[in-house]
Amino acid sequence: MKNKKISIKDIASELGVSVTTVSFVLNNKAEEKRISKEVTKKVLAYVEKVNYKPNSLAQSLRTGKSKVLVCMLEDISNDFFAKLARHIEDIAYQKGYKILFCSNDNDDEKSIELIDLFLERQVDGFLLTPSPNLQPKILELKKRNIPVVLLDRFFEKENFNYVGIDNEEASKLGVEHLLENNYKKIGFISIDMNQTQMSARLLGFDEAINKHQLYAQKLILKAKDSSEEKINQIKLFLNDHSDLDSILFSTNYLTFLGLKALKENDPKRLNELGIISFDDNSFFEICKPSITTLKQPLDKIAKEAMRIMFKNLDSNSTVNAEMINLKTELKLRESTQLINNN
Amino acid sequence: MKNKKISIKDIASELGVSVTTVSFVLNNKAEEKRISKEVTKKVLAYVEKVNYKPNSLAQSLRTGKSKVLVCMLEDISNDFFAKLARHIEDIAYQKGYKILFCSNDNDDEKSIELIDLFLERQVDGFLLTPSPNLQPKILELKKRNIPVVLLDRFFEKENFNYVGIDNEEASKLGVEHLLENNYKKIGFISIDMNQTQMSARLLGFDEAINKHQLYAQKLILKAKDSSEEKINQIKLFLNDHSDLDSILFSTNYLTFLGLKALKENDPKRLNELGIISFDDNSFFEICKPSITTLKQPLDKIAKEAMRIMFKNLDSNSTVNAEMINLKTELKLRESTQLINNN
Numbered sequence: 193m194k195n196k197k198i199s200i201k202d203i204a205s206e207l208g209v210s211v212t213t214v215s216f217v218l219n220n221k222a223e224e225k226r227i228s229k230e231v232t233k234k235v236l237a238y239v240e241k242v243n244y245k246p247n248s249l250a251q252s253l254r255t256g257k258s259k260v261l262v263c264m265l266e267d268i269s270n271d272f273f274a275k276l277a278r279h280i281e282d283i284a285y286q287k288g289y290k291i292l293f294c295s296n297d298n299d300d301e302k303s304i305e306l307i308d309l310f311l312e313r314q315v316d317g318f319l320l321t322p323s324p325n326l327q328p329k330i331l332e333l334k335k336r337n338i339p340v341v342l343l344d345r346f347f348e349k350e351n352f353n354y355v356g357i358d359n360e361e362a363s364k365l366g367v368e369h370l371l372e373n374n375y376k377k378i379g380f381i382s383i384d385m386n387q388t389q390m391s392a393r394l395l396g397f398d399e400a401i402n403k404h405q406l407y408a409q410k411l412i413l414k415a416k417d418s419s420e421e422k423i424n425q426i427k428l429f430l431n432d433h434s435d436l437d438s439i440l441f442s443t444n445y446l447t448f449l450g451l452k453a454l455k456e457n458d459p460k461r462l463n464e465l466g467i468i469s470f471d472d473n474s475f476f477e478i479c480k481p482s483i484t485t486l487k488q489p490l491d492k493i494a495k496e497a498m499r500i501m502f503k504n505l506d507s508n509s510t511v512n513a514e515m516i517n518l519k520t521e522l523k524l525r526e527s528t529q530l531i532n533n534n
Numbered sequence: 535m536k537n538k539k540i541s542i543k544d545i546a547s548e549l550g551v552s553v554t555t556v557s558f559v560l561n562n563k564a565e566e567k568r569i570s571k572e573v574t575k576k577v578l579a580y581v582e583k584v585n586y587k588p589n590s591l592a593q594s595l596r597t598g599k600s601k602v603l604v605c606m607l608e609d610i611s612n613d614f615f616a617k618l619a620r621h622i623e624d625i626a627y628q629k630g631y632k633i634l635f636c637s638n639d640n641d642d643e644k645s646i647e648l649i650d651l652f653l654e655r656q657v658d659g660f661l662l663t664p665s666p667n668l669q670p671k672i673l674e675l676k677k678r679n680i681p682v683v684l685l686d687r688f689f690e691k692e693n694f695n696y697v698g699i700d701n702e703e704a705s706k707l708g709v710e711h712l713l714e715n716n717y718k719k720i721g722f723i724s725i726d727m728n729q730t731q732m733s734a735r736l737l738g739f740d741e742a743i744n745k746h747q748l749y750a751q752k753l754i755l756k757a758k759d760s761s762e763e764k765i766n767q768i769k770l771f772l773n774d775h776s777d778l779d780s781i782l783f784s785t786n787y788l789t790f791l792g793l794k795a796l797k798e799n800d801p802k803r804l805n806e807l808g809i810i811s812f813d814d815n816s817f818f819e820i821c822k823p824s825i826t827t828l829k830q831p832l833d834k835i836a837k838e839a840m841r842i843m844f845k846n847l848d849s850n851s852t853v854n855a856e857m858i859n860l861k862t863e864l865k866l867r868e869s870t871q872l873i874n875n876n
Contacts, residue, residue: 260651267620268610268616268619268620268623268635269616269617269619269620270616271613271616274610274611274612274613274616275611277610277611278609278610278611278637281610281636281637285644290636290647290648290651291636292634292635292636293610293634293635293636294623294632294633294634294635295620295623302627305632306632309602309632313655313656314655448816448817448820451820452819452820455820473817474790475790475815475817475821477794477797478790478793478794478797478821479817479820479821479822480821480822
């Protein structure tokens with residue numbers, strides 16, 4: 193008599209008790225609801241006998257726990273986010289949680305629509321890279337006691353859970369590594385995203401340049417421009433500043449465009465320039481020259497984010513928000529050891 | 535009196551009619567259910583007045599349409615799948631659909647658990663790379679009239695919607711390109727995945743080798759081995775077959791391991807060997823040498839898959855399954871034009 197399609201109604205009818213009674217027993221509320229031990233035992237024995245599998249959506253609507261988490265990232269097709277997603281997914285599965293992914297394209301409307309969709313469908317928590325004005329929606333989630341952990345960027349004035357790297361320190365590490373390898377005229381190529389991680393990378397760069405009194409030039413590309421336009425601007429920048437001996441790129445995506453610009457325009461200079469990139473990527477190992485990177489510890493970011501998520505899920509009361517800034521690791525490769533300038 | 539939180543119950547109580555009546559009116563069933571025109575008009579006027587927004591999950595449970603699609607891929611962190619996901623997501627959003635992603639790791643149990651989860655939460659359709667024994671679950675979806683489109687691989691004996699490339703032809707194109715560039719001793723490096731696309735790539739390779747009576751050696755790596763183990767086996771294979779003048783890799787992931795093996799073991803040979811890879815990747819453009827690829831038309835795969843999905847969603851009756859095999863494009867780069875062997 194094993195039938196997965198059996199319902200609570202069937203169980204109640206078979207045992208001559210009410211649906212509510214069965215529901216209380218199945219949701220561990222028998223004692224609280226003063227169901228007799230005899231009835232409780234009868235229900236549990238029958239449920240085991242018929243191998244009753246509760247509909248998990250119905251169950252989640254009752255218990256308020258779906259064991260489903262949402263991971264909403266800026267762009268799931270970007271290697272950095274795709275790899276981070278993978279680490280998060282692996283931890284979730286180990287803990288018996290399923291995880292759903294989506295991209296918000298750093299767009300508020302898309303973010304809000306997606307969050308609303310998931311809220312209606314009962315999910316337990318959100319890990320997300322917030323779009324620029326998502327604070328009100330996150331506050332709404334907080335009020336509803338739904339845990340949220342921000343990734344990669346945060347809001348200066350809000351007290352939300354967040355896991356990322358110390359971006360300012362990472363930029364300084366990059367500049368100081370270049371300096372140690374005798375690079376002294378450093379370019380910085382970044383993008384005009386109004387995001388905390390991008391501002392911090394720029395700030396850290398400026399501070400390190402000032403501290404060591406180095407020569408620097410900066411190019412801040414427009415996010416809305418096409419890749420082709422960005423490549424052309426990088427070419428112009430490199431031509432205009434032929435005195436630069438090294439470049440720090442603020443994301444792996446920009447490094448890719450920069451390598452393409454150099455390969456197309458001036459392959460010789462590609463071998464002479466010191467190059468260092470935020471975010472590691474397996475292809476940076478096999479490029480020629482292989483590229484030195486400021487590697488974000490994706491495994492640790494995922495681990496910390498999930499630790500905070502589970503701490504919040506396990507708690508019945510409000511938990512203080514945590515802001516975690518992890519250290520970046522320098523992956524030393526050929527691109528910063530090619531020549532000794534002076 | 536604009537209140538989004540108003541419920542059907544509130545409306546019924548305010549108008550002195552039953553919840554069922556309101557529900558029938560809101561779901562365009564007033565006439566069918568013989569609700570009087572007067573009552574219908576009253577309900578609709580009130581709903582407009584209070585700006586009633588139905589809960590879309592409740593609505594989707596009634597109408598059977600959620601405007602949510604699931605895209606379940608082998609591994610969302612693999613560049614090939616991540617980029618395909620992006621194309622699919624863009625088309626879905628243009629059509630007013632949301633799309634949720636997950637990885638199934640080519641694992642049947644994980645696939646089935648995820649499909650069950652989504653079924654309970656009402657989704658309209660599935661685009662997926664099927665795990666090896668997923669046929670019964672897909673047949674179940676078909677019976678329930680939920681559209682499914684398989685991506686990348688299919689089941690030989692089943693008549694399911696599928697969009698992918700003509701893998702046999704793609705391998706032949708690769709071998710013939712090598713031959714035209716005077717490479718005549720060709721290695722083939724693939725993986726022991728029992729998947730239709732992998733078998734077809736091997737078959738196409740063998741057929742082209744036989745047709746042109748070329749010398750060939752094959753290495754079929756074990757999927758369960760670690761990346762390190764795979765790299766070591768590629769190194770051994772290349773050492774054992776120092777007579778090979780070229781290699782065709784059956785996926786971009788293996789090409790990456792091969793490039794790493796060559797870089798570590800024999801950088802000179804990296805510049806001499808003809809190298810051609812299945813699947814394009816932006817980094818293949820900037821590698822040195824840049825890598826010739828058999829590029830899957832991801833935009834067209836996504837377009838065709840979504841065309842079939844919407845055709846099925848729009849139809850009330852069963853639609854014949856479509857099997858679409860698209861052409862692969864040869865992206866000619868340095869790695870197959872470096873030397874003229876003979």
